[in-house]
Amino acid sequence: MIKITFPDKTVKEFESGITGLDIAKGISNRLAKEAVSVGVNGEIYDLTRPITKDADFAIYKFEDEQGKEAFWHSSAHLMAEAIEALYRGVKLWVGPSVNNGFYYDIDLPEGKNITEKDFPILEKKMLELAQQKNEYIRKDIPKAEALKYYTEKGDEYKVDLIGGLEDGTITFYKQGNFTDLCRGPHLPDTGYIKAVKIMSIAGAYWKGDEKNKQLTRVYGVSFPQKKLLDEYLEMLEEAKKRDHRKLGKELELFTFSSKVGQGLPLWLPKGAKLRERLENFLKKVQTEYGYEPVITPHIGQKELYVTSGHYAKYGADSFQPINTPAEGEEFLLKPMNCPHHCEIYNSKPHSYKDLPLRYAEFGTVYRYEQSGELHGLTRVRGFTQDDAHIFCRPDQLKEEFIKVIDIVLYIFKTLDFENFTTQISLRDKDDKSKYIGSDENWAKAEAAIIEASAEKGLNTVIAYGEAAFYGPKLDFMVKDAIGRSWQLGTIQVDYNLPERFELEYTGSDNEKHRPVMIHRAPFGSMERFVAVLIEHTAGKFPLWLTSEQAVILPVSERFNEYAQEVMKKLALADVRVSIDERNEKVGKKIRDNEVKRIPYMLIVGEKEVENNSLSVRKQGEGDIGIMSINEFSDFIKDRVAEELK
RNA sequence: GCCGAUAUAGCUCAGUUGGCCAGAGCAGCUGAUUUGUAAUCAGCCGGUCGGCGGUUCGAAUCCGUCUAUCGGCUCCA
Numbered sequence: 239m240i241k242i243t244f245p246d247k248t249v250k251e252f253e254s255g256i257t258g259l260d261i262a263k264g265i266s267n268r269l270a271k272e273a274v275s276v277g278v279n280g281e282i283y284d285l286t287r288p289i290t291k292d293a294d295f296a297i298y299k300f301e302d303e304q305g306k307e308a309f310w311h312s313s314a315h316l317m318a319e320a321i322e323a324l325y326r327g328v329k330l331w332v333g334p335s336v337n338n339g340f341y342y343d344i345d346l347p348e349g350k351n352i353t354e355k356d357f358p359i360l361e362k363k364m365l366e367l368a369q370q371k372n373e374y375i376r377k378d379i380p381k382a383e384a385l386k387y388y389t390e391k392g393d394e395y396k397v398d399l400i401g402g403l404e405d406g407t408i409t410f411y412k413q414g415n416f417t418d419l420c421r422g423p424h425l426p427d428t429g430y431i432k433a434v435k436i437m438s439i440a441g442a443y444w445k446g447d448e449k450n451k452q453l454t455r456v457y458g459v460s461f462p463q464k465k466l467l468d469e470y471l472e473m474l475e476e477a478k479k480r481d482h483r484k485l486g487k488e489l490e491l492f493t494f495s496s497k498v499g500q501g502l503p504l505w506l507p508k509g510a511k512l513r514e515r516l517e518n519f520l521k522k523v524q525t526e527y528g529y530e531p532v533i534t535p536h537i538g539q540k541e542l543y544v545t546s547g548h549y550a551k552y553g554a555d556s557f558q559p560i561n562t563p564a565e566g567e568e569f570l571l572k573p574m575n576c577p578h579h580c581e582i583y584n585s586k587p588h589s590y591k592d593l594p595l596r597y598a599e600f601g602t603v604y605r606y607e608q609s610g611e612l613h614g615l616t617r618v619r620g621f622t623q624d625d626a627h628i629f630c631r632p633d634q635l636k637e638e639f640i641k642v643i644d645i646v647l648y649i650f651k652t653l654d655f656e657n658f659t660t661q662i663s664l665r666d667k668d669d670k671s672k673y674i675g676s677d678e679n680w681a682k683a684e685a686a687i688i689e690a691s692a693e694k695g696l697n698t699v700i701a702y703g704e705a706a707f708y709g710p711k712l713d714f715m716v717k718d719a720i721g722r723s724w725q726l727g728t729i730q731v732d733y734n735l736p737e738r739f740e741l742e743y744t745g746s747d748n749e750k751h752r753p754v755m756i757h758r759a760p761f762g763s764m765e766r767f768v769a770v771l772i773e774h775t776a777g778k779f780p781l782w783l784t785s786e787q788a789v790i791l792p793v794s795e796r797f798n799e800y801a802q803e804v805m806k807k808l809a810l811a812d813v814r815v816s817i818d819e820r821n822e823k824v825g826k827k828i829r830d831n832e833v834k835r836i837p838y839m840l841i842v843g844e845k846e847v848e849n850n851s852l853s854v855r856k857q858g859e860g861d862i863g864i865m866s867i868n869e870f871s872d873f874i875k876d877r878v879a880e881e882l883k
Numbered sequence: 884g885c886c887g888a889u890a891u892a893g894c895u896c897a898g899u900u901g902g903c904c905a906g907a908g909c910a911g912c913u914g915a916u917u918u919g920u921a922a923u924c925a926g927c928c929g930g931u932c933g934g935c936g937g938u939u940c941g942a943a944u945c946c947g948u949c950u951a952u953c954g955g956c957u958c959c960a
Contacts (some may be wrong), residue, residue, distance in 0.1 A: 242906050296911085341955095352887090352888085353887075353888085354887085354888075357891055401902080437954090438887085438888095438954050438955065439887060439888090439955080440887065440954065440955030440956060441885060441886025441887070441952085441955070441956055441957095442886080442887060442957090443885080443886095443953070443957060445955060446956075446957070447957080448884080448885070448956080448957045448958085452885060452886055452956075452957095453886090453956095454886075454887085455886085455956075457954090457955075483953095485950095487894080488894085488913095494951090494952090496933085496950065496951050496952090500950090500951065546960095547960095548960065551960070552960060555958090556960085573960050576958055576960095592917045603960085605959080606959065607958080607959065608885090608957080608958060608959090609884070609951095609957090610884065610885070610956085610957085610958090611884090611887095611957085611958065611959070612952090613953095617959075618913095629921095634902090706960060707960060708960085714895070725959095747912090769884060791919095791920085793917085793918065793919050793920095794917040794918050794919090795917060795918090796917065796918095821916085821917080821918090822918080822922090823916095823917090823918050823919090823922085823923060824919050824920060825917070825918090825919085825920070825921060825922065825923090826918095826922055826923080827920095828921050828922095829920095829921035829922050830921085830922080831921095832921055833921085837918080841919065841920065843919055844919085845919085853919080853920080856922080860920070861920055
């Protein structure tokens with residue numbers, strides 16, 4: 239007998255070899271029907287895999303992450319089976335479940351390819367195979383035997399895959415006519431899969447290395463009910479409506495021009511006003527935290543970047559130097575502001591009493607991004623960082639770092655970014671050649687970040703290989719409308735640039751010491767931050783940020799004069815307001831301004847002129863009643879104060 | 884940069900197997916209407932069908948190439 243501990247800590251005894259499905263059946267038929275996988279001591283098991291030892295046990299449905307994993311992984315196998323059936327001679331690489339479905343990387347035979355027109359055929363084949371309710375059968379095979387099988391089959395991909403596995407036995411799963419090397423877990427049978435949709439195809443380098451051959455990656459998604467698929471597709475449609483590229487155009491926030499160049503955003507007046515307000519908001523916070531503004535040019539001598547290490551790291555892959563005609567000087571567009579700020583630090587000697595120094599600049603930088611990488615406002619070639627560099631003594635580092643975390647958290651809270659994740663980005667453990675500086679400096683910097691994050695109680699994940707080339711980072715990540723994660727805020731500890739720029743201060747001992755640098759950008763970049771903000775708010779910006787808080791809608795042209803009077807009074811009370819004086823019916827004006835997401839509409843007609851009042855309508859909600867002009871400006875003031883609290 | 888796809892008016896889209904002057908709605912302009920909580924009516928303006936080259940008697944439509952965009956991969960100081 240074995241002891242099974244349920245999530246609520248109750249313990250039951252079962253015969254050894256019982257399956258998760260049997261246990262579920264023992265609880266209720268309905269649960270057994272909805273279960274797709276089970277958890278056994280933290281590992282995800284097939285429903286039908288025998289459990290042979292005492293275990294902490296959990297049943298997962300499709301709604302659970304662990305359930306989806308088994309479901310989509312099984313779907314990937316199903317898709318592979320369909321592809322094998324439709325494309326003779328195809329070779330398979332791997333097919334995992336991912337965030338929103340699954341994919342399979344395949345190598346199609348010479349001259350064959352899959353296009354979007356083939357998707358329905360593939361879907362049909364998959365459903366046909368699903369309806370056969372073929373069982374997913376787990377089988378352990380000795381490594382040598384598996385190797386022999388695939389060598390004879392001439393499948394170099396699977397041979398490579400097995401070669402990288404530990405010796406001993408290897409697990410295979412078979413369903414219908416399809417057998418695949420796989421760790422599992424899987425569904426009991428293909429009949430669980432009721433709805434499938436092939437989403438897209440893409441090239442994907444074998445093993446993620448661009449030197450390798452590019453395989454074809456087929457993305458799909460599947461569900462246990464047709465209804466869930468429909469809901470998912472509808473959700474995607476909704477998400478598309480929030481896309482900052484679409485809203486940016488509709489709300490006239492920014493644009494691109496192929497004449498100006500790809501990845502070089504042009505901010506339109508409304509977007510510029512929004513951005514300016516964000517900048518002012520941060521400037522105010524930074525002033526409170528003791529930052530001082532600095533301003534530096536957009537280019538710098540090549541030598542500056544040789545000193546900083548940027549040139550050695552990125553010189554060949556960046557915009558090429560700008561040369562002066564007569565003297566043959568070489569300048570680079572600045573990829574970062576830190577070298578300039580280091581030279582500001584060096585402009586005069588410093589005492590330990592001066593530190594910390596906090597230099598802040600909304601600095602525009604230019605980076606060569608590969609053309610295929612550009613993406614709306616989230617990935618561009620010219621962008622403005624809300625940058626600052628803190629130069630401090632080693633004993634001040636932790637306190638300063640924590641203060642920066644506070645700024646980031648305050649900003650995220652003010653803008654309702656609740657679902658962010660924090661990531662400690664460290665060096666690639668296996669390849670230190672990508673970074674500058676001594677191990678000792680790196681160790682100190684990493685320790686400082688880990689300690690400060692722990693002290694603030696941040697729930698961090700560690701990502702190796704994500705550090706900046708000069709130091710480790712604490713990154714704040716936020717998801718966009720379609721679930722892609724973007725790095726926004728970043729805080730970086732750097733012992734290396736101070737060495738390279740020979741930064742010094744005189745200590746109380748009258749000796750020269752080296753300061754530590756913190757690089758930080760709470761927004762990350764104005765471009766990316768605004769992009770994510772647009773998607774989070776669906777263009778309905780908070781009142782304090784939006785460039786137009788209210789619009790006055792005269793019922794007819796007869797009331798334009800009163801509207802002007804109202805506008806003047808509200809403008810004096812710092813309400814950002816305009817008038818829709820067009821010769822249109824109120825219904826039309828309301829509709830147009832609803833679409834423009836103006837938070838409040840102030841309707842004025844006969845009644846309002848008589849009572850010296852406004853009829854207030856809230857965007858998305860409708861009529862909220864009559865107010866006097868003063869009442870309305872107070873109302874806006876209160877709302878703004880609340881938002882910024 | 885790589886794989887796949889897309890590009891028609893300011894915006895959203897039609898345009899059948901290549902065939903006379905390339906269409907619609909919205910926006911814009913003009914006029915009528917003076918309007919009460921999500922679209923008043925009429926007229927007008929607007930496109931070298933992304934650029935260039937080719938095939939053809941004839942190209943928005945077929946082919947090549949360049950540019951830009953979209954979905955991924957790789958990259959991301």
